[in-house]
Amino acid sequence: MNKKIILLVSLILLILLITIITTNTNKHETITIGVLTPLTGDISSWGQAIKKGINLANKEANYKIKLIFEDTKCDTKEALTATNKLIEINNVTAILGTVCSSVTLTTATITEKNQTILFSIGSSSPEITHAGDYVFRIWPSDDYEVSVMSNYISKNKKDIKNISILYLENDYGTTMKEQIVKQFTEKGIEVKSIEKFNSNSKDVRSQLTKIKLQNPDSIYFVGYPDDTKFVFKQISELNIDSCLIVPGWIMEDKSISEYITYINKVIYTIPNIKPTTNFKNKLVEEYGEEGDYALVSALAYDSYNIFKEITDKCADNTECIKEEMYKVNYNGVSGDISFDSYGDIVDRPYKIKYLEDGKVIELN
Numbered sequence: 001m002n003k004k005i006i007l008l009v010s011l012i013l014l015i016l017l018i019t020i021i022t023t024n025t026n027k028h029e030t031i032t033i034g035v036l037t038p039l040t041g042d043i044s045s046w047g048q049a050i051k052k053g054i055n056l057a058n059k060e061a062n063y064k065i066k067l068i069f070e071d072t073k074c075d076t077k078e079a080l081t082a083t084n085k086l087i088e089i090n091n092v093t094a095i096l097g098t099v100c101s102s103v104t105l106t107t108a109t110i111t112e113k114n115q116t117i118l119f120s121i122g123s124s125s126p127e128i129t130h131a132g133d134y135v136f137r138i139w140p141s142d143d144y145e146v147s148v149m150s151n152y153i154s155k156n157k158k159d160i161k162n163i164s165i166l167y168l169e170n171d172y173g174t175t176m177k178e179q180i181v182k183q184f185t186e187k188g189i190e191v192k193s194i195e196k197f198n199s200n201s202k203d204v205r206s207q208l209t210k211i212k213l214q215n216p217d218s219i220y221f222v223g224y225p226d227d228t229k230f231v232f233k234q235i236s237e238l239n240i241d242s243c244l245i246v247p248g249w250i251m252e253d254k255s256i257s258e259y260i261t262y263i264n265k266v267i268y269t270i271p272n273i274k275p276t277t278n279f280k281n282k283l284v285e286e287y288g289e290e291g292d293y294a295l296v297s298a299l300a301y302d303s304y305n306i307f308k309e310i311t312d313k314c315a316d317n318t319e320c321i322k323e324e325m326y327k328v329n330y331n332g333v334s335g336d337i338s339f340d341s342y343g344d345i346v347d348r349p350y351k352i353k354y355l356e357d358g359k360v361i362e363l364n
């Protein structure tokens with residue numbers, strides 16, 4: 001064969017090889033993830049912590065994945081608009097970071113229809129368990145949290161024979177209320193009264209007055225951190241001294257720390273997981289501090305890295321990603337992570353804490 005022809009054929013083969021490599025590389029590098037989380041408004045402390053964890057992981061991965069952040073403000077209308085944009089305009093392969101159960105459930109109706117992965121970092125409604133095959137979450141379900149609390153109260157707090165419930169009227173508060181009624185009643189603990197409130201009112205004195213007249217042994221309060229501030233203050237103003245039961249993620253939100261002085265005798269439960277020291281050092285090195293929610297940043301960091309590992313194998317093949325998500329057995333900075341057949345995280349241990357006279361102790 002003529003040397004010029006051999007050279008030409010070799011050059012063509014080289015060009016084809018480079019094209020194949022470049023195409024595969026670009027395909028991987030152009031994978032796009034939407035991050036849907038509350039960057040402003042209620043529980044923005046979680047959203048900002050999620051943003052820090054995901055950005056840190058992406059930086060360490062040398063920005064292999066394109067991130068598009070959208071602010072939900074923990075509002076379903078905002079989430080609906082943002083989800084449609086991410087899928088229809090940005091062509092995302094997955095959406096990470098949803099917080100607030102109502103937002104996650106709204107988002108899931110769209111992602112499931114479009115076969116887009118939805119990976120929630122901080123939504124706990126039991127309804128999410130059945131939201132779809134493409135929906136996963138790294139935070140435990142409310143039914144498990146309430147189960148832990150009701151078991152503890154029934155076995156260890158014999159002085160609490162009845163409770164009243166004050167809950168935020170949204171998906172999160174309503175499903176929590178239903179679980180509280182179901183599981184406490186099953187344990188033989190009477191539910192004396194149930195009151196709901198709207199977060200925009202900033203006034204629950206009427207509801208609290210009704211509860212005070214019932215004189216319950218304990219009040220189970222369910223809301224968000226911004227709600228907690230005025231609720232705790234008004235509990236103090238009305239001289240209500242019943243023991244409080246409060247979701248742990250609220251009690252450990254640093255934004256309410258000054259309002260804890262208004263209350264006394266609080267029992268709460270929180271996942272017994274801590275971010276590694278090495279990860280907390282990374283946060284300080286990158287941002288100058290751990291931030292208000294190092295654990296949430298750790299969960300976001302792990303979520304990103306799980307997704308990156310899977311897309312290294314599956315690229316943007318959503319069916320492949322979904323199947324690999326169900327097989328996850330990952331040891332991350334927030335602990336061991338795997339999912340059950342519903343996409344719920346499994347084997348998250350809990351611990352019970354008690355606040356009295358400004359001091360917090362862990363209970364057995």
